[in-house]
Every structure is written in structure tokens, then in C-alpha cells.
Amino acid sequence: MISDSGIRNSSVLATAFSPGDFTAAQLDRKMTNGSEDKISAYINSGSRHVVLIDVKEGADAKINILVMNTAHLPFQMLVKCAPRSRLNLFEYYCSAADDDYFVAPLHELSISENASMEFSMINNKRNGSTMIGFSKARLSEGASLKANYVYNGSSVTKMKGFFDAAEENSHIEVREIAVGSEKQKFDLNNFVTNSKPNTYAKLESGAVLDGSSLCMLKGYAKVEKFAKGSTSRVEEHGILLSEHAHIDALPDMAIDYSDGVSATHAAATAPIDKDALFYMMSRGIGRPEGKKLFVGAFMSKYLSGISNPTARELATSLLLLKAESGTFGALPEISMRNVWAAAK
Numbered sequence: 001m002i003s004d005s006g007i008r009n010s011s012v013l014a015t016a017f018s019p020g021d022f023t024a025a026q027l028d029r030k031m032t033n034g035s036e037d038k039i040s041a042y043i044n045s046g047s048r049h050v051v052l053i054d055v056k057e058g059a060d061a062k063i064n065i066l067v068m069n070t071a072h073l074p075f076q077m078l079v080k081c082a083p084r085s086r087l088n089l090f091e092y093y094c095s096a097a098d099d100d101y102f103v104a105p106l107h108e109l110s111i112s113e114n115a116s117m118e119f120s121m122i123n124n125k126r127n128g129s130t131m132i133g134f135s136k137a138r139l140s141e142g143a144s145l146k147a148n149y150v151y152n153g154s155s156v157t158k159m160k161g162f163f164d165a166a167e168e169n170s171h172i173e174v175r176e177i178a179v180g181s182e183k184q185k186f187d188l189n190n191f192v193t194n195s196k197p198n199t200y201a202k203l204e205s206g207a208v209l210d211g212s213s214l215c216m217l218k219g220y221a222k223v224e225k226f227a228k229g230s231t232s233r234v235e236e237h238g239i240l241l242s243e244h245a246h247i248d249a250l251p252d253m254a255i256d257y258s259d260g261v262s263a264t265h266a267a268a269t270a271p272i273d274k275d276a277l278f279y280m281m282s283r284g285i286g287r288p289e290g291k292k293l294f295v296g297a298f299m300s301k302y303l304s305g306i307s308n309p310t311a312r313e314l315a316t317s318l319l320l321l322k323a324e325s326g327t328f329g330a331l332p333e334i335s336m337r338n339v340w341a342a343a344k
Helices: 024-028 038-046 274-282 287-303 309-325
Strands: 014-017 049-055 060-069 073-081 086-095 102-111 116-123 130-139 144-151 156-165 171-180 185-194 200-209 214-223 231-240 246-249 252-255 262-271
Touching: 038 073, 038 102, 038 130, 049 086, 060 102, 073 086, 073 116, 086 309, 102 116, 102 144, 116 309, 130 144, 130 171, 144 156, 144 185, 144 287, 144 309, 156 171, 156 200, 171 185, 171 214, 171 287, 171 309, 185 200, 185 231, 200 214, 200 246, 200 287, 214 231, 214 262, 231 246, 231 252, 231 287, 246 262, 252 262, 274 287, 287 309
Parallel strands: 049 073, 060 086, 073 102, 086 116, 102 130, 116 144, 130 156, 144 171, 156 185, 171 200, 185 214, 200 231, 214 246, 214 252, 231 262
Antiparallel strands: 014 049
């Protein structure tokens, strides 16, 4: 558990300390120094906690983290997966009470040769709060990463990520979905890069908006020179449940090498298909239930990559509750018993 008052930890894989305790070796392994981005610069300079996660060579690890703040909380999560290791990391962000604070996580994911990682993040903080985040991932040869971001809570969410398939045969899949109501605002900006031959990089972004909520989906993909045999995909889709909601889907792509490369980008936003809804109603399904089924089917695409059953069930429950009632920040009626392991 990470909070503004400290860190409670029962995992032998994780080490927590203050930024002032960085050793020279730990600084050398950092991918960000704050010079490339204002969000990164702020979190690097203002972090209250740093967590190092080291998964040893050939190991298989699963870690669940609860993030709960009652004050402003910038912190860093530095993850290193050694060769042939596997890590499933799940982070759940919530509020201890009504708050107008922000949480600002910085994630660095370093995935070595033939290692694999699944990273899932759910934001369910309460109304009035803010989430600001920065992620950076670098994959070595034969490594794979599946990153799943679910944005349900906070009045304002601003996230940026850089994901680099840096060596041959590395594989990146990034999925993110924002479900908004009331006056929520989301600014989601991700970059995926194919740096070497025979790499795979895909970014799928989605939004379901009600009320007067707003969302910007800014996905960018780049295929570097001589990245022969690579595949690059950017897809952005949205559903508008209200005439006052708004989505800006802005995919972009740069291809510096076209020999044997498959690269596509696409975007589409629209209200719920009236004909499909009418068809369901003609088969005896009520309008509210038909709307729920339609939205649930759309959201399932972005939740399908979550293999952690706790994370998947929680994300599904939260988003369906949001689609029905428009509320956020509360925990739905599911059991969380024995999920969070914390030292007493």
C-alpha cells in the first residue's frame, strides 16, 4: 500500500525508500531525469516515495498495490524485469475520503531479454481529485509488455506515456479506456515506437462519455529507420452517451521505413447505434438494459487484455456501475478479501 504517510510492503521483490536515499547505481538505471517532459520533471523533483521492483532472472511474480492519498502524492515506481522473468503488476488508485488532492505516479518499466510483463492500472479516485502521470517503457530483445489503463475516477486526468520496442522481436500492446460523466476531463497522450526490425507495437484507446465530460485521445506511433518487418497500430474509438459530451480522437503516425512494414491508424466516435438499440428493444430488451449491453460490449475490448482476475472483475464492475449511474469514486459490491497483502 502506498499513501502520503508511507508505504506498507510485504513483497520481497519491492524496496521502498525516499528520493534522497538514491544510490549512484540506482540513478544510473533510471530512464527519466525530468528533462524530456514537464510532468516527468515535476514528479522527479517532488516525489515523496520511490518503489523499486526487481524481478530476478527466470522468476514469476504477481504484485497488487493499493494507492490511497489524503494529501498531494507524487511518487515513482521503478520496475526491472530480468531476462526470462514474468511479472503481473496491478495498481488500484482510490481516495481515503472526500478529497481535492492529486496523485502523480511516474512509472519506469525496463523489460529485459525474453521477459514478459502485464501492467494494469485502475483510477477510481473521487470527484474533486486529479491524476497526473507519466510512464516510460523500454523492451529488450524478445520481451513483451501488455499495459492496461482504466480511467474511471478523478475530476481531471492527464497522462502521458512512451513505449519503445527497442530491440528485435519485442512486443508492445497498450490499451486504455476512459469512462466519463458529469464534468470529468481526460487528456491521454501516448507514444509507441518500433525501433528495431520485427517488432510489434499497438495502441488502442477508447472513451465512453456521458454528461458534459471531455476526453482527448492523442496517440502517436513511429516506425524508425530500418525497422523492417515491424507492425504498428494506433486505434482510437469513442461512444457519446450525451449530446454535451465531447471526444477529440487525434491519432498520428510517422513511418521512416516502409520495406515490409505494416502500419495503420484509425479513429471513430459516435453515439450509440440507434438501429442496434432498436433491434435489441424489438427482441424484448429494455432500453436501459440494451444501452448497458452495448456499452459493456464496447468496454470489453479494452478489458480483455487484463489476465489478473481481480483487476478484470474490479474494472468491469466499476465501469458498468459508471455507465448505469454516472457515479464514481465508490467501490462496487464485490469482495476484495485477501487481495491486498500488507505487513502488520
